[in-house]
Amino acid sequence: MTDLTGPQVSTFTAFRATLRRDLLIALKRRNDLLNPLMFFLIVVSLFPLGVSSDPQELTRIAAGTVWVSALLASMLSLDNLYRADYEDGSLEQLLLSPQPLYFLVLAKNIAHWLVSGLPVVLLAPLLAYMLYLPADAYWTLMLTLLLGTPVLSLFGSIGVALTVGLGSRGLILAVIVLPLTVPVLIIGAKAVADVSLGLALGMHYSLLGALLALSLSLAPLASAAALKISVN
Amino acid sequence: MPDSPAASPTVTQPLLRAQALFCERDDRVLFSGLDFELNAGDLMQVQGSNGSGKTTLLRILCGLNASYEGELFWRGVPIDEDREAFLASLLYLGHRVGVNKILTARENLRWSCALHSPVSDADIDAALRRVGLAGYADVTCRNMSAGQQQRVSLARLLLSPATLWVLDEPFTTLDVHGVKTLEGLLAEHVEAGGAVLVTTHHALTVPCTLRRLSLDKRGVVAA
Amino acid sequence: MWQWFFRLGSPKWFYELSGRWLPWLYVAMTVLLSVGVIWALLFVPQDYQQGDTIRIMYVHVPVASISLACFPLMAVAGVITLVWKMKLADMVAMCAAPIGAWFTAVALATGAIWGQPIWGTWWAWDARLTSMLIQFFLLIGVIALRSAIESQDAAARACALLSIVGAINVPIIKYSVEWWNTLHQPASNFAMDNESPFGPEIWVPLVIMIFAVYLFFVISLILSTRNEILVRERRSQWVVDLIAAQKPQGA
Numbered sequence: 001m002t003d004l005t006g007p008q009v010s011t012f013t014a015f016r017a018t019l020r021r022d023l024l025i026a027l028k029r030r031n032d033l034l035n036p037l038m039f040f041l042i043v044v045s046l047f048p049l050g051v052s053s054d055p056q057e058l059t060r061i062a063a064g065t066v067w068v069s070a071l072l073a074s075m076l077s078l079d080n081l082y083r084a085d086y087e088d089g090s091l092e093q094l095l096l097s098p099q100p101l102y103f104l105v106l107a108k109n110i111a112h113w114l115v116s117g118l119p120v121v122l123l124a125p126l127l128a129y130m131l132y133l134p135a136d137a138y139w140t141l142m143l144t145l146l147l148g149t150p151v152l153s154l155f156g157s158i159g160v161a162l163t164v165g166l167g168s169r170g171l172i173l174a175v176i177v178l179p180l181t182v183p184v185l186i187i188g189a190k191a192v193a194d195v196s197l198g199l200a201l202g203m204h205y206s207l208l209g210a211l212l213a214l215s216l217s218l219a220p221l222a223s224a225a226a227l228k229i230s231v232n
Numbered sequence: 233m234p235d236s237p238a239a240s241p242t243v244t245q246p247l248l249r250a251q252a253l254f255c256e257r258d259d260r261v262l263f264s265g266l267d268f269e270l271n272a273g274d275l276m277q278v279q280g281s282n283g284s285g286k287t288t289l290l291r292i293l294c295g296l297n298a299s300y301e302g303e304l305f306w307r308g309v310p311i312d313e314d315r316e317a318f319l320a321s322l323l324y325l326g327h328r329v330g331v332n333k334i335l336t337a338r339e340n341l342r343w344s345c346a347l348h349s350p351v352s353d354a355d356i357d358a359a360l361r362r363v364g365l366a367g368y369a370d371v372t373c374r375n376m377s378a379g380q381q382q383r384v385s386l387a388r389l390l391l392s393p394a395t396l397w398v399l400d401e402p403f404t405t406l407d408v409h410g411v412k413t414l415e416g417l418l419a420e421h422v423e424a425g426g427a428v429l430v431t432t433h434h435a436l437t438v439p440c441t442l443r444r445l446s447l448d449k450r451g452v453v454a455a
Numbered sequence: 456m457w458q459w460f461f462r463l464g465s466p467k468w469f470y471e472l473s474g475r476w477l478p479w480l481y482v483a484m485t486v487l488l489s490v491g492v493i494w495a496l497l498f499v500p501q502d503y504q505q506g507d508t509i510r511i512m513y514v515h516v517p518v519a520s521i522s523l524a525c526f527p528l529m530a531v532a533g534v535i536t537l538v539w540k541m542k543l544a545d546m547v548a549m550c551a552a553p554i555g556a557w558f559t560a561v562a563l564a565t566g567a568i569w570g571q572p573i574w575g576t577w578w579a580w581d582a583r584l585t586s587m588l589i590q591f592f593l594l595i596g597v598i599a600l601r602s603a604i605e606s607q608d609a610a611a612r613a614c615a616l617l618s619i620v621g622a623i624n625v626p627i628i629k630y631s632v633e634w635w636n637t638l639h640q641p642a643s644n645f646a647m648d649n650e651s652p653f654g655p656e657i658w659v660p661l662v663i664m665i666f667a668v669y670l671f672f673v674i675s676l677i678l679s680t681r682n683e684i685l686v687r688e689r690r691s692q693w694v695v696d697l698i699a700a701q702k703p704q705g706a
Contacts, residue, residue, distance in 0.1 A: 259690060299608045
């Protein structure tokens with residue numbers, strides 16, 4: 001109890017501590033880390049089984065398949081974002097921090113993306129190969145996923161924050177969040193499809209970038225407000 | 233160390249003042265026209281039967297519950313006007329202890345303190361020793377009993393510079409020894425110029441004056 | 456101005472005022488609706504391409520324009536709920552969601568019926584139909600969230616927030632869907648400017664129908680909100696008095 005008389009903690013310290021804590025929890029729960037990734041892999045593998053194993057057919061649906069599967073995998077991993085914190089009371093501690101909630105929620109969202117979004121981005125080329133996506137589209141796929149999956153985490157966070165207090169969440173999270181993610185899906189999948197047609201992609205990237213910037217600046221605020229409503 | 237209210241320019245103001253608080257839940261009025269003041273050095277026990285709104289009152293004071301009418305002041309300033317200053321002086325321990333079961337005691341304390349002000353490992357060890365958890369710093373909380381998890385959260389009392397402690401049933405899972413320790417902590421805190429608001433069904437034995445706020449009778453009862 | 460604003464927040468005041476307005480609204484709607492329907496069905500000339508099919512426009516366009524207005528309405532009510540904690544705004548938002556969902560469903564259905572002879576299919580992934588469908592999903596989400604949260608106060612604030620998030624998203628969804636695919640005729644066809652390809656004999660009945668359907672929406676919303684007011688205020692004295700006064704007539 002000696003060095004507590006120092007100056008007020010910076011927001012950055014609280015941000016970093018929250019990020020570190022959430023990453024630590026994720027590392028200690030490897031199953032939760034792997035499950036969405038396995039889900040991603042399985043869903044993508046279902047498409048050739050359900051649609052056709054014809055390479056040409058698969059090439060056509062490859063981009064959409066990977067994107068839809070990434071969307072569903074992101075949905076599946078979202079539930080972990082605030083639930084444990086809500087149940088054990090850590091969420092109340094977070095809300096009572098004198099630091100701006102925006103940054104604390106942002107830290108949690110970044111941690112969520114690092115453990116659920118980034119692995120999907122890295123795994124995507126393998127799945128793209130299995131779906132006979134042309135090699136020149138790999139980078140586009142990864143880059144659009146890199147820009148798009150954070151948006152999924154940020155939007156999803158609002159939905160989880162709104163539903164975290166509900167006893168029976170069921171599918172309500174997906175019903176709330178999936179319609180919000182339509183623009184990301186459309187732009188991401190279209191970019192991968194358009195690169196195969198040899199079209200310029202500047203527009204696609206700037207639209208995704210704009211969506212990311214918009215959701216980075218607004219979504220954590222909405223999540224923070226939703227968390228306050230949920231603990232009420 | 234709790235910051236000394238003597239250093240504050242608004243020393244004449246009570247730390248916390250509630251004015252005409254009204255709260256209704258599911259069409260049932262929990263309390264209305266509730267007024268009280270909490271001064272530096274006050275230890276106040278909120279009393280009331282089950283369902284009388286003790287927890288709700290504490291959560292309203294902390295800002296976790298917004299479904300109320302009335303005014304709240306921190307050092308004479310409406311809380312909504314400077315919530316940051318209020319939160320910086322507040323430590324709340326709720327029903328749910330705020331201890332993640334996957335993390336160790338140290339990891340939990342490091343984070344929850346960093347939300348207010350970061351602490352060193354030596355401080356954490358000292359605080360855990362004080363609450364009777366010496367040697368438990370690096371034990372995963374899942375492997376602890378409910379009482380031990382409660383003690384982990386109590387260690388935050390020692391690590392926090394907050395002036396106002398709001399404690400919701402902090403005694404429930406504690407053994408005789410833990411109860412003694414906590415009573416000691418409460419007494420020390422109010423002696424050093426802090427203030428405590430606590431709900432408990434346990435009969436507090438503290439060396440300082442204990443004020444009582446009864447929700448059944450609506451108002452402060454001196455004791 | 457502010458006094459007026461806060462008086463509007465009083466459910467009792469709204470209940471009494473809307474009770475006085477309703478008969479006039481009924482009359483206005485009946486007149487406009489009969490004039491509009493008769494004009495549109497019997498007197499509007501056939502379209503040189505679409506023939507009699509064009510007449511479905513007189514239902515589709517008014518209904519679709521209301522479904523588009525529904526999210527902004529709910530978002531404004533949401534802001535009022537969150538900022539001023541006004542209960543009436545939440546009641547309006549709560550009642551607007553299912554009505555808006557029905558209007559969206561009707562807009563989708565009439566769009567499909569209109570599409571059949573034009574495109575040769577009941578459903579096309581055309582930009583406007585698609586974004587209408589997504590908006591329908593968003594509305595279903597708000598309704599589902601409302602029914603999932605037990606505490607009325609929390610449900611009010613959660614739905615208010617979701618409506619605001621949804622309202623910010625609707626234009627983004629609309630833009631991205633349009634950018635993705637467009638089959639539909641551009642919306643400017645319905646603009647009432649001089650360059651409109653339609654003469655007044657086409658658009659005057661359309662305007663009448665738009666007003667009539669708007670009135671229908673407003674009346675539905677008022678009736679629904681009045682019910683909700685009675686349910687939520689059932690313990691207050693004025694509702695008790697009101698019901699006591701009604702009883703002898705019913706008996």
